[in-house]
Amino acid sequence: MTESTQNTIYKWSLRAKYIYIFILGAGLLSFGFDTLLEPGKLSKREELNNFIIVMCLFFGLALIVVGFYRKNEIEYYIEQQKL
Helix, strand or coil: CCHHHHHHHHHHHHHHHHHHHHHHHHHHHHHHHHHHHCHHHCCCCHHHHHHHHHHHHHHHHHHHHHHHHHHHHHHHHHHHHCC
């Protein structure tokens, strides 16, 4: 395996870390919005549904922000190492 192939595999394995965080955040946001549109979907208790909606939206946005932070760190590292 050549060095350029190893570098390419290493770059994309690093990028997979923040892509995974983005996918988790988007999934939580999607679930939160879906539950917001159909509130009786999960439970008959309105308080529980509201709690789930708020937590999913909050954690989804938080994961997306963390994903952007990790993206900047990883891309800076890739650029710094000249991979």
